[in-house]
Amino acid sequence: MHRLQPQMQWRDGATVPYLGADITLRIRADRATGIAYDAIVRELTVCLPAEAAEQQLKDRVQSWMQLQAKTIFAARLPMYAEKLDVRYRSFALSSAMTQWGSCTADGKIRLNWRLIHFSLPLIDYVIAHELSHLREMNHSPRFWATVQSVFPEFQAAKKALRERAPETLPTF
16 A cells, blocks of 8 residues: 655744654754754754755755664664674664665664654664564564563554554655
């Protein structure tokens, strides 16, 4: 089933999901090209030249979100690897349109950067899921028992993610 992508207005005052709740984009016409996030008011201020095109705003927000994703995933992967007593070799961001993550037998983890739109428990579920493949490279009952051992509420998270396919998120 193909889902229509939400119409996103890339302008000052637009909202985009970040860590499970919307943040508001603020555009400041400025020769400087900084970007700053204020977690208290949940605003992402992007400085762009007045003549900047919409694509420049999209690119800047996507770059910022990918950096946040990389930072958060890098902090959370070791926590779950330790709980599972597994070692991963590397991790990278993906932009897959059909899956949230993957794991190879040799320990390479790929996580969809768009997970950054979701709350930490959903991110943690995907991390626990992929790392559990280092114990069981399948989706057998033993695999799910491994996931459950470190993420007891996995069924609710799995259901929530199934309802939110990557293509339902804002397009960049």
